Amino acid sequence: MFSRPIRLPFRLLGIPVSLDLSFLIVLPLFAFLIGSQLPVYLQLLQISAPPELLQGPTPYLLGLLAALGLFLSVLIHELGHALTARAYGVQTREITLWLLGGVAQLEQIPRARGAEAVIAIAGPIVSVLLSGFFTVLRGLLPSSAAEGQFLLGYLGIINLSLALFNLVPALPLDGGRILRSLLALYQPYLVATRTAVATSKVLAFGLGLLGLLVGNLFMLLIAFFVFMAASAEAEQAVLNRTLEGLRVRDLMTREVSVVSPSLSVAELLEKMMLERHVGYPVVEEGRLLGLISLEDLQGASPQTRVQERMRPPLQLDEYTEALTALQRMAEQGFSRLLITDAEGNLVGILSKTDLLRALQLRAAQMSLSNQSSPPLGRA
Structure with a gap:
């Protein structure tokens, strides 16, 4: 889209x-x-x-x-x-x-x-x-x-x-999803996805070639869409497999620098210069109230209080699945999520850097696990 x-x-x-x-x-x-x-x-x-x-x-x-x-x-x-x-x-x-x-x-x-x-x-x-x-x-x-x-x-x-x-058995069409689901009855889901993606790309190439031969622009557009969407399905499957079982609390940074709602803009700018951060959770007595960033300070006077310029934060419960957190970041265009417990108290912060680090580590673990497993048919 x-x-x-x-x-x-x-x-x-x-x-x-x-x-x-x-x-x-x-x-x-x-x-x-x-x-x-x-x-x-x-x-x-x-x-x-x-x-x-x-x-x-x-x-x-x-x-x-x-x-x-x-x-x-x-x-x-x-x-x-x-x-x-x-x-x-x-x-x-x-x-x-x-x-x-x-x-x-x-x-x-x-x-x-x-x-x-x-x-x-x-x-x-x-x-x-x-x-x-x-x-x-x-x-x-x-x-x-x-x-x-x-x-x-x-x-x-x-x-x-x-x-x-x-x-038609090509992802992301219904036929491609049916094909993957049937393949997954007999092989790992990730392998089934790769097989379905390969089939989809072959069909997309054939459809695109046919579109060129007959001069059908709409057919070419569909072929391009199928090819790109199939590639995205493969990436999503790897992402799902890598983050499977992980929750936000497993990845978040627990030490979070926060600011008080009564802090002035002048004091906040000084804190930003000192700590090299451009955004802070606004917390009072442990409870998360909002989020303040450098963008929110545009046009504010030095005496303005943080509580007057802060905005609602994008927050998640600490037991939310890591994949859900990544999806929320993508949908809302946020690079950080504030993590709260059941009482609404701030317990950590999750950034895209945390998620990327987790992806790299889990991918390395999965690679080592595959290398250490004996080949099929051998003891």
Whole structure:
């Protein structure tokens, strides 16, 4: 995705929905393309349309309705994933609609064997059911209702196409997740991911080559997306494996330099110069109140108190999983997290440096462990 998503002011079944900026760009483009090719769709669907249907703004209005129906279908497809994941105890952080459709961002990959395949197949099943639903509705309309015949016929075909496309065995498509989950039944998850990623890259290369040969820009875009997303899946799998079992309290720095809310800006700047820090937790009697950094001091007078310029901190409980902490940092754009206990008292600070150091150490441990293990088939 290309930008920070725009969060919509409602939830679907408790799940936040966001729009990427690319969605707002591609929606009118899809409406134009569908409208300009309306005669082709009418011929494909065997619809006899009155001449006025192809004149003026009518084709583009139908194109807009069809494009909205397409993205609504994608949203329902993603809801299928989210609700199935919920059945396994996995929550969905949000559903985002963007240039190439939608994505349901699960908080974690379910650990039950085969669960990822079940969650992945739910989306195509929903799309097939939608295709059948629209096809049945179309059959109930009189043939003279050309507009309705077109919209329902288009949505029937596009949902079936959506299901088939998503079953291609390439990450991050549903077919790639099904492939990885099935491979993980017989081999370690990391190995299964690498096999699925290799398959995905081969398919992406083939799709890109085909796109070049036929001059299809959209096909090239999908191939590029699959290749890059597959690489990201491999990195995420290694990250998950490396940080597995680690919690924030295992990695955080416990000795934290703090400031009082009554400290003046002049005194804080002197402390920053002395300790070479540009940000401090604001603490009073052990309790975390906020965070103050050099950026927050812009325009403040020397006599201004810290409590007047501090901002809410990004904080986590000390028993939070390390991977969750890393995700929160990436989402919020923070380089440090303040760690508190159950009573809200500051107990440490976690920086990206702490996480990177942990990744390096765990990777080295895993490498030594693999080297010391005897090869398969030998005592």
